[in-house]
Amino acid sequence: MLLPLAFQRALRAEDIGTFTISVQVVKVTFPDMESAEWLNLLIRQLWPSAEQYANELCRNTIGPALRSALEVYKLKSFRFEEVELGQTPPRFTGIKVYDDQALPEVVMDVDCEYFGDGKIKASISDMPIGIEDMQLSGRLRIVMKPLVKDLPLVGGVHVLFLGKPKLSYNLTGTANVLDLPVVKSILYRAVEEQVERLMVMPNKLPIQIVNSIDVADFMCPVPSGVVRLHIIEAENLAKKDIGILNMNKPDPYCIMRIGLQNFKTETFKNTSNPKWDACKEYLCSSDTRFGNKIHFEVFDHDRMTDDDFIFMTNLDFQEIWKNEIDTWLRPTESNSGSLHIKATWYDLSDSADSLQIQLEEMCALQLPTKKPLHSAVLVVWVDAAKNLVSRHRFRKKSEPDTFVRVIVDDVKKESTVRERTKDPVYREGFVFLIRNPWTQKLRLEVIDRRRTERRLGRVEVDLNSVLNEPKLEVRGKEFDLQDSGDEEERATLKLNIILRILKKAATETNERVAVE
Incomplete structure (x- = not known):
């Protein structure tokens, strides 16, 4: 390393006595988010191929959910006609990858913004509408899981926004209904709610990459x-x-x-x-x-x-x-x-031995707070139903539009509607907090939406029985639907039911800190 010229002259001087060197320390800080230009180049190349997936996502996932949401406001028959992504892809302004080799997944955050020229054509009550001039920005999390041993090494991807993204767009169309401010506000709010339910934390959009992974564990993983x-x-x-x-x-x-x-x-x-x-x-x-x-x-x-x-x-x-x-x-x-x-x-x-300890701790905490606490987590995967039959007043059989209502005490959650089929495939998961598995029950009802929400059958499961199962799991079991009303063919509902008990262990916490 070359010394400054004045310093070299001072060292050569014969009458040198003492001298002082002043060093200024400059603190260098690294940005939390790094540049993501390489990712923008990748997205730009993939963008033309993403249009087919966007159409399938809108028609199969977002469309049915929007249809159900709008029917509450007497706006019926919503459907997507065409989704054009345009030439302008989203842009990522920063990226951060979290380093934790102990987890079997890769967690990545990206700051994204989209000011696109895409257009969406849809219809509501048989009147055409359009969505264009879309703008969206927010922090997006991408979780690559599970990691697999064969190429492409990643079994799937979960995508979510960490907070509500900034979203704006314009509604167009020849329908006079869009000239009414009340109707416009309903449509705006319905779209925002579906974006939130689809991919704003804790909700995630799962994208399966390889077929060899377990669909239930990927689409609805057990909480950590x-x-x-x-x-x-x-x-x-x-x-x-x-x-x-x-x-x-x-x-x-x-x-x-x-x-x-x-x-x-x-x-x-x-x-x-x-x-x-x-x-x-x-x-x-x-x-x-x-x-x-x-x-x-x-x-x-x-x-x-x-x-x-x-x-x-x-x-x-x-x-x-x-x-x-x-x-x-x-x-x-x-x-x-x-x-x-x-x-x-x-x-x-996944051991029932932890339950008694957790119940005692929960009861001690409930005394001062007077709020119901929980000792366990219940994961219910609704896979598919078979031989569902709906009859109208002339006793004629028809293929129903059905959804499944999952109930634990006064908490109710519903699947997406599957239209005009007696063998619907739902493939949706639901997670509940449970106070006491010894005393609580899980109930499921298959509902025909077209027949004023007529119940086509029900399943009732004592959670106490799941505590006796290995690893507290019932997987791939077909339950007979009670009150299905059809003696010719047995109606069934295929489910996964998984219980997990809350457990606080100081040794496990210390191990986590040591690993980190």
Whole structure:
């Protein structure tokens, strides 16, 4: 290395005494997201070939869901006619790949924006409409899983937005119905809801690449864990508006946000130090802990005007995954107020031996919070039905339009409608939090949508029976549909039922930290 000229002269000088070298240290920081030009080149080459997949996705997945959503507003017979992606592909402005070789998957985040020239042609109530001038931007997560040993080395891809993307578009068409602002707002909201249900966290869009992987495990994987969050209290909250009756103290409540999932505490009156003691549990996939935060917002309730924002703060998922958290969170942009929370990550066990311990812990926590907590996770995969028969008033058989309603206590979830077939293939999964598998039941109802939602049959399963199964799993079993009303052919519903028990183990947490 060559020394500066002045420094060399000083070293050659005979009368050199002492000298001082001043070194300035410059801190170099690396951006969180790296350049993604290589990915933009790849997408540009693949874009012309993606149009067929986009058409199939709109017609087979988004179309039926939009049709059901719009029928609530008496807008019937929605369908996609044609999807043109145009010449302009989406652009990725940054990329980050998370390094964790312990996981059998690759997790990648990309900042994407799309200002495209694509056009979508559709119809509603037999009137043509169009969607064009689409703009979309947000942070997109791509999870490559499972990793397989044969080429292309990746069995499939899960795609999701970490938060609600910014989405705008124009509706066109000759239908006079689009001139009505109310109808336009219904269509806009229906499209936004379907985007959220399709691929905004925790929802994911699965894209299967190879046929050799298990479809049920890929489309509806068992969660990696459950985070139990306890909003205990806040202190030193500032009053945002001073009224005659409220004096100088707020009426605070807290909202907790994780992706699309929100939870609101009760509102306490006239206090700067509320003690909420509120618990909420969230299902987490294996990639949740990467780059995700839990957001807390505290508001001052006002009966006359909009509620006033007091402060916000957040907690990194990675911190919860490492250790059990019991801390006071300071506001991100305010000097007053703080929030006391506890957070615990629970792994999921396939052994029934963990249940009693979890039930005891759950009961102890429920006493102060007065909120129902859970001891287990239930995954239900609805594969297919056979020999479904619908009869109208003249007793004539017809092929029904059916969906499956999955029920645990008062929680109901529904599959997409499969039209005009007696042997529908649903291939959809549903996940529930369970309080006590010893006492709760799983119910499924097959509904004919065309016959004023007439039930074509039902299945009822005691979850206690699943606890006796190896690894707490029932896979590929065809259950007879009760009350199917057809004695000639047996109607069945093919299901996977998987139970997992919440388990907190300090040794497992320490092992995770050691690996990292």
